[in-house]
Amino acid sequence: MTVSRHRRRMTTTRAVVASLVGLVIAVGLGAAGYVAIANTTDGEVVGGGATEVTFPATPTATLAIVDDDGDLASLAVLAVRPDDDSDEGRGGTVVPIPISADSSGGFGTERTPLNETVELFGAESLADEVPVLLGVGVDQLAVLDQDELAALLAPIGPIEVNLPMAVIDGSGQEIAGPGVQTLTPERVAELLSATDGDTTGADRYPIDVAIWAAIADAVGGGSTTESAEPSTSAPDVEGRVLDRVLQGPISVQPLRSSPIVSLDRNPRGVDAVALDRPEVLVIFGHIAPSKVAAPNPGYNFRIVSPFSDEQLADGVSRLDVAYTATDAVLGSDANVVSVDTSSGEAGAATVIEVGDENLIQAANTLSEVFGTVEVRIADPRIAGVDVVATLGTDYLSRLDSAAATATVPATSTGGSTAAPETSVGAAG
Numbered sequence: 001m002t003v004s005r006h007r008r009r010m011t012t013t014r015a016v017v018a019s020l021v022g023l024v025i026a027v028g029l030g031a032a033g034y035v036a037i038a039n040t041t042d043g044e045v046v047g048g049g050a051t052e053v054t055f056p057a058t059p060t061a062t063l064a065i066v067d068d069d070g071d072l073a074s075l076a077v078l079a080v081r082p083d084d085d086s087d088e089g090r091g092g093t094v095v096p097i098p099i100s101a102d103s104s105g106g107f108g109t110e111r112t113p114l115n116e117t118v119e120l121f122g123a124e125s126l127a128d129e130v131p132v133l134l135g136v137g138v139d140q141l142a143v144l145d146q147d148e149l150a151a152l153l154a155p156i157g158p159i160e161v162n163l164p165m166a167v168i169d170g171s172g173q174e175i176a177g178p179g180v181q182t183l184t185p186e187r188v189a190e191l192l193s194a195t196d197g198d199t200t201g202a203d204r205y206p207i208d209v210a211i212w213a214a215i216a217d218a219v220g221g222g223s224t225t226e227s228a229e230p231s232t233s234a235p236d237v238e239g240r241v242l243d244r245v246l247q248g249p250i251s252v253q254p255l256r257s258s259p260i261v262s263l264d265r266n267p268r269g270v271d272a273v274a275l276d277r278p279e280v281l282v283i284f285g286h287i288a289p290s291k292v293a294a295p296n297p298g299y300n301f302r303i304v305s306p307f308s309d310e311q312l313a314d315g316v317s318r319l320d321v322a323y324t325a326t327d328a329v330l331g332s333d334a335n336v337v338s339v340d341t342s343s344g345e346a347g348a349a350t351v352i353e354v355g356d357e358n359l360i361q362a363a364n365t366l367s368e369v370f371g372t373v374e375v376r377i378a379d380p381r382i383a384g385v386d387v388v389a390t391l392g393t394d395y396l397s398r399l400d401s402a403a404a405t406a407t408v409p410a411t412s413t414g415g416s417t418a419a420p421e422t423s424v425g426a427a428g
Helices: 014-029 114-121 123-134 146-156 185-192 201-219 241-246 277-287 318-330 357-364
Strands: 005-011 060-066 072-080 092-096 140-144 159-163 174-176 179-183 250-252 257-259 273-275 300-304 335-340 350-354 373-377 387-390 400-408
Touching: 060 123, 060 241, 072 114, 072 123, 072 201, 072 241, 092 201, 092 241, 092 277, 114 123, 123 140, 140 146, 140 241, 146 185, 146 201, 146 241, 159 201, 174 185, 179 185, 185 201, 201 250, 201 257, 273 277, 277 318, 277 335, 300 318, 318 335, 350 357, 357 373
Parallel strands: 060 140, 092 250, 300 335, 300 387, 350 373
Antiparallel strands: 005 400, 060 072, 072 092, 159 179, 257 273, 350 387
């Protein structure tokens, strides 16, 4: 069963955030895209005694399901759970993607929904389009038709699904009604490969989420977003992404999107939705930080939201706070490449760890964003991360917890939905 929960969004003043973090960029680095902990030798940072660690390898793949005509019917990105010592990682996370997601992110006036791109250029175009859409590196692309998908799902056996709406095929016929029902792998493949030109990608999306949640239930196991330490050597694990994820346990993490209906932004009036960029980064910053791109000219941040439940207001989660901080950092043209919401006990001050002592003075100005800050040199340093911001309770006092509320379809195994509360690659 797929359920929804209310997520409170807390906000700071974006103008203050943008000016402050922008000031840090200007004063501290003076150069776009600088990475403070680059150029390492045998795990030690050149010119210093601090060690450098890396995020665990998390192989990723795009799974595209097409109908008999080759049109895009369903889409998801899969991330494999990191290896545990000598044991190869099994299971992972499935992130369903709306098939009409706009690869340009809603910017400009030309909309390029993924299903239209596939219709024009074929499903192989997704190898380029999906990483651009998400800002996340994807290692592989698997394009499967109905029969191939049924064969992939065969070892799982029948699953129980609560469909939120009827599934319509290309002829306009209802092939499955709403409600709870048991589906064989062949029927699951039939539904995921069905296309209907009269159903928008946004309307179709909850069906895909419900089916993936049911697959996760059938595979068994719990949430796969447990915290893991970066290692001093992250092996490049190749291949078999689909097989490894389906060996479970599986977590399913949907994405919120909004239809692009304004003629100013969508003059052709095509079916297109824009993904919530901060939410994309919060999710992939949890499950695959080594794959998150850093397209903005500013610093690369890791956001840590370590609050205990007792430290948070009713209805507010660690994820909500991390989302707000991520949104603030993005608003300053900086990047968020990693997010950790492992439960702990936050101190009053936000701890800012920087990868270079030259950034200390500039990092102190972040107090106008995060409240009281304590700035220190990171040790160990994390490859590709300039600033680690471990949020404190003073930051909570600056937020308006009632500023926005959204209904978010989140999922985990067990048929319910829950956004990730922990992180792959929490720094040691």
